[in-house]
Amino acid sequence: MPQASLPVTLANRAVRTQDAWLQACVAFVEGEDPSCRSNEQRTLERVYQQFLFVDLAESSRPVLPTNCSELHNAPLPAALVTHEVSDAILAHALVLQVEDVVDIGLPILQLVDRLEEIEVHRKALLLNVSDTARQVLAEGRPLPHARSARSDDDEDGGGEHDDEVAEDDAPSAMRQVLLDGIPGQPSRNMALPRGTLKWVLSDGYRRIPAMEYRPLRQLDITLPLGFK
Structure with missing residues (x-):
């Protein structure tokens, strides 16, 4: 895939990579899978998978405003200025990673007892x-x-x-x-109790707190740190 088109294609997924990281990643995936040199879609997917496992500080550009910690009742993302893609594309989504997660809707001792x-x-x-x-x-x-x-x-x-x-x-x-479970033995529900989740989210450069205002049942306190 021509590298000039990769940033635009990735931007459709709200991914804004650093030029140096993208070049190194393309070289890596093409070295691992030479067929990527002639398959644009495969190159895109391989690069995207690498992006999901890398710290945003290593792969991406900052997307949160410098004053994000001071904002109140303000929508995100703020306007992003870039030469590769239009603000209209990036105005609809941000890719952030989970730095911390805690359940603030349950007593901590209840969670500890359940984990034990x-x-x-x-x-x-x-x-x-x-x-x-x-x-x-x-x-x-x-x-x-x-x-x-x-x-x-x-x-x-x-x-x-x-x-x-x-x-x-x-x-x-x-x-x-x-x-x-073991065949022949009664199964047991080993799910963690679920309250209200609060996260610390980051673009790799700045952090913001976030809290669910309605339950996101696909997510729980076991969410791995670094999750995008």
């Missing part, structure tokens, strides 16, 4: 899963939720490998057991 309960249950599951996995693999049958190793040629007929356990399936199956 989940940790105890997790360790018990790990022990049970380990015993279950060893027993199942020793008997030569698939782990719960694991798919038998089958070739494409066996899709319609019973292949000779139907009853074999693919070694690569074992970790996935064990993770699934951790999510679903």
